[in-house]
Amino acid sequence: MTATTAxxxxxxxxxxxxxxxxxxxxxxxxNTPAEENRKGKSGGYFTLGYKEGFSQWWANIPAAAAEHxxxxxxxxxxxxxxxxxxxxxxxxxxGSTMSLSHSVEKEAAPVKTTSIEDPYGPRQWNSQxxxxxxxxRALNEFSVKRLEEPHEQNLVMLxxxxxxxxxxxxxxxxxxxxxxxxxxxxDLLGMGRSSRPPFRVHAKDRQKSITEAEDWFVxxxxxxxxxxxxxxxxxLGHSLGGYMAVAYALKYPGHLNKLILASPVGIPEDPYAxxxxxxxxSSSTLTNEFSQDQDATMEQSNPNIREPAKTTGDxxxxxxxxxxxxxxxxxxxxxxxxxxxxxxxxxxxxxxxxSPFSFVRWAGPFGxxxxxxxxxxxxxxxxxxxxxxxxxxxxxxxxQRGSGEYAxxxxxxxxxxxxxxxxxxxxxxxxxxIASNGLATSSVAVAQQRRENGIPVVLMYGENDxxxxxxxxxxxxxxxxxxxxxxxSATAEEKKNDRGAxxxxxxxxxxxxxxxxxxxxxxxxMREEMMDVSxxx
Numbered sequence: 322m323t324a325t326t327a328x329x330x331x332x333x334x335x336x337x338x339x340x341x342x343x344x345x346x347x348x349x350x351x352n353t354p355a356e357e358n359r360k361g362k363s364g365g366y367f368t369l370g371y372k373e374g375f376s377q378w379w380a381n382i383p384a385a386a387a388e389h390x391x392x393x394x395x396x397x398x399x400x401x402x403x404x405x406x407x408x409x410x411x412x413x414x415x416g417s418t419m420s421l422s423h424s425v426e427k428e429a430a431p432v433k434t435t436s437i438e439d440p441y442g443p444r445q446w447n448s449q450x451x452x453x454x455x456x457x458r459a460l461n462e463f464s465v466k467r468l469e470e471p472h473e474q475n476l477v478m479l480x481x482x483x484x485x486x487x488x489x490x491x492x493x494x495x496x497x498x499x500x501x502x503x504x505x506x507x508d509l510l511g512m513g514r515s516s517r518p519p520f521r522v523h524a525k526d527r528q529k530s531i532t533e534a535e536d537w538f539v540x541x542x543x544x545x546x547x548x549x550x551x552x553x554x555x556x557l558g559h560s561l562g563g564y565m566a567v568a569y570a571l572k573y574p575g576h577l578n579k580l581i582l583a584s585p586v587g588i589p590e591d592p593y594a595x596x597x598x599x600x601x602x603s604s605s606t607l608t609n610e611f612s613q614d615q616d617a618t619m620e621q622s623n624p625n626i627r628e629p630a631k632t633t634g635d636x637x638x639x640x641x642x643x644x645x646x647x648x649x650x651x652x653x654x655x656x657x658x659x660x661x662x663x664x665x666x667x668x669x670x671x672x673x674x675x676s677p678f679s680f681v682r683w684a685g686p687f688g689x690x691x692x693x694x695x696x697x698x699x700x701x702x703x704x705x706x707x708x709x710x711x712x713x714x715x716x717x718x719x720x721q722r723g724s725g726e727y728a729x730x731x732x733x734x735x736x737x738x739x740x741x742x743x744x745x746x747x748x749x750x751x752x753x754x755i756a757s758n759g760l761a762t763s764s765v766a767v768a769q770q771r772r773e774n775g776i777p778v779v780l781m782y783g784e785n786d787x788x789x790x791x792x793x794x795x796x797x798x799x800x801x802x803x804x805x806x807x808x809x810s811a812t813a814e815e816k817k818n819d820r821g822a823x824x825x826x827x828x829x830x831x832x833x834x835x836x837x838x839x840x841x842x843x844x845x846x847m848r849e850e851m852m853d854v855s856x857x858x
Contacts, residue, residue, distance in 0.1 A: 367690045368697040374690035384514050387717040390710045391487040396494045397439040402429035402448040407514045441498045443468040453544045459516040460545050461508035465497035473501040475551050481560030483726055485513030487714050492836055495844035499851045510541040511725020520727040531741045534731035539569040555854055559583040567743050574753035574773050579854050581779045584833050587739030589792030676726040681719045692716045747796045748803035751776035751821045775821020779850055783831030797823040
């Protein structure tokens with residue numbers, strides 16, 4: 322491959338990107354009833370047949386090619402840049418290490434769109450690997466920079482567990498319309514197309530093990546920030562990325578001007594520890610991530626959310642403690658926390674740190690069929706070609722050698738509740754001690770320290786999110802209460818300069834993946850939050 326883009330037909334990125342059997346299958350079934358189409362011809366959970374699954378396994382589409390295909394659906398960007406320093410070769414039978422290649426030929430030159438072809442341009446799109454310290458440590462980065470105007474603000478986007486930056490393909494164009502902003506999306510270390518060094522936790526103490534697992538990700542993010550010479554930025558994290566965004570804000574204070582959490586995992590306490598007699602859920606448990614059909618999610622409206630809350634969000638007190646108690650007394654079946662314990666086999670596999678992607682790798686030619694059980698439902702609301710591209714992309718990532726995925730068992734308990742819940746510490750976001758020059762306080766005298774003056778925290782959930790929305794409102798309440806406590810004895814100047822606040826938004830007709838399910842409303846909310854930063858800074 323040359324050092325231009327991945328758009329040339331002779332590039333490795335375009336190898337084997339013909340329509341795969343799943344796309345053909347979806348197209349043939351487009352005229353069948355919705356329920357039948359969801360379940361496939363066999364009526365089972367996996368929509369991809371054995372023959373089609375084997376064909377995809379044999380095609381062995383490289384991760385770089387799959388990412389390139391997904392990003393080609395970005396409006397006004399016909400040939401997205403795609404470096405092939407990682408993910409350019411198909412994984413071997415034993416799994417790919419996705420080791421780094423520093424060859425110049427595998428880099429990708431930025432792509433520029435002019436104001437003639439791009440009504441919101443000119444913009445520059447770039448794909449590259451950012452090398453970090455240590456052996457085999459680097460982050461995959463995709464960025465969009467506005468041209469011919471002052472560069473003032475930065476947005477950094479973090480994906481969820483096992484995913485990759487390509488899942489934000491519906492957001493790059495819309496978010497990069499805001500004047501003065503550069504948008505960065507990163508693959509977490511050990512996930513996506515970032516390098517995959519061995520994941521190890523050396524601590525024996527429970528809390529230290531949790532911290533060490535968190536640090537594995539947030540230290541890499543901080544090192545990336547330093548490499549990019551970015552002082553302050555707005556951080557957006559989805560699901561596990563949201564959890565890590567909070568962990569970053571607490572460990573490396575002074576560098577965020579806003580924190581945006583999209584359906585973050587790990588906020589609420591384990592419900593078994595606080596209330597063992599909870600109603601059975603109907604649509605809000607972890608299993609819905611794999612069983613819930615997105616067509617149904619987007620078609621239905623959640624009756625438990627008042628209409629104003631769906632559009633405004635600022636004064637939303639949906640599912641606060643009082644309403645939860647009232648609904649519990651009415652035997653409501655829409656509570657977000659399951660009453661019954663998880664199956665013992667699931668708990669065993671979780672505690673043994675056997676990731677769900679291990680089964681994809683072990684399955685060999687059956688791997689694509691297994692993945693189709695998730696992708697056919699997760700992307701059922703999208704056009705067939707886009708759904709197919711995301712299926713190929715997901716499988717190309719899931720089959721890679723395990724790395725960062727093994728952090729999950731240290732961070733979350735079975736059922737996706739955090740071992741160290743964020744509700745216990747999220748109120749500290751924006752209230753940490755930092756040096757007057759913005760450096761960490763560990764190396765400076767107490768006399769040289771000052772406390773952060775708060776940062777805005779925005780939480781977004783889907784109307785039909787299986788994540789516990791009540792946890793978001795509890796976090797909102799704790800953050801705002803902490804602001805009142807911090808300003809109780811503050812001077813008039815300190816009160817004037819304080820920027821701390823929290824609010825929740827509900828994205829209509831969206832599930833857990835709010836950025837994709839309700840991408841238009843999500844982008845509108847994000848643009849307003851970004852413009853708010855521009856006004857305040």
